[in-house]
Amino acid sequence: MTNYAIREVDKNLTEIAKFPSGEDTPTEVYRIQRHLEGSIVCTCPAYIANCKHIKMLERWLKLAPSDRIGVVFNDRKDAFFHTITEQQIKELLK
Ligand SMILES: [Zn+2]
Numbered sequence: 216m217t218n219y220a221i222r223e224v225d226k227n228l229t230e231i232a233k234f235p236s237g238e239d240t241p242t243e244v245y246r247i248q249r250h251l252e253g254s255i256v257c258t259c260p261a262y263i264a265n266c267k268h269i270k271m272l273e274r275w276l277k278l279a280p281s282d283r284i285g286v287v288f289n290d291r292k293d294a295f296f297h298t299i300t301e302q303q304i305k306e307l308l309k
Pocket of ligand 1: 267
């Protein structure tokens with residue numbers, strides 16, 4: 216299972232690091248840029264408007280800032296957060 220960790224570089228730029236199963240160094244780092252006119256662009260090869268990294272970022276931004284540190288996503292459809300409770304996950308996935 217591939218894991219992803221998110222880091223906010225600044226207000227409009229976020230990096231998502233990709234960690235293949237069992238690896239502790241990322242094999243890819245994708246950058247997600249939020250442009251002034253509102254569009255969001257990811258540098259991953261999918262090159263689509265709403266790739267899975269942008270979806271992960273949207274979920275991540277729903278967390279309280281203090282809960283964002285250390286959150287890891289997997290690449291299943293039901294991407295989970297390992298630092299929060301089942302109840303919080305249910306709230307986020309409503
Ligand atoms: Zn992407």
